[in-house]
Amino acid sequence: MSTRTYRLEDPDLLRRLMQRTGDGRAVSIRGLAEAADVHHSTIGHLLTGQQERASENLAQAIADRVGVDLAILWIQDGRTARSLRRLVTTA
Template sequence: MTDDPQLYRLWSVTTLRQLMKRTGTGRAVSVRDLAYLSKVGKSSIAALANGSQQTIQADKAVRIAAALGVDVLVLWVPVERAGQAYADALTPAGSGAAA
């Protein structure tokens, strides 16, 4: 068993859309481009970008972040796994909530 989270929740649809407009290289990527670069299905990328999907497997989250040129935690919040809470995925970081 590993302590690494198996799922990540998208922090913000708005952040994802903004990063797609201007990646770490300064270029824009479409849903199709991001799917190709991250090797994640086009339907998953589209669902994340329109807000109908909020979580994704860790390996896919890492590949999407890498394709956008950002650290994983810029875009994703680890979700509770095996009874251990990694973070409250619904509370923005730095909001003053108790840790």
């Protein structure tokens, strides 16, 4: 079982991807929650920014349902993510 966490890069991007998923159809908050096996409030909190982080399993399930690679929506938390943020802010 993975203990890695991921940070949602852009809630608005997730919202747009939910409007037209990889199969061409929209998915609701409840539909995405069902696919990811979480309560619908978790998806709502991710979309509003109340929650920024998710387990690797949840992040992957969300990416899979909307039809994109994990790295399109999520940044792995940890040293690598902190280093990338430092590079962006100093550039």
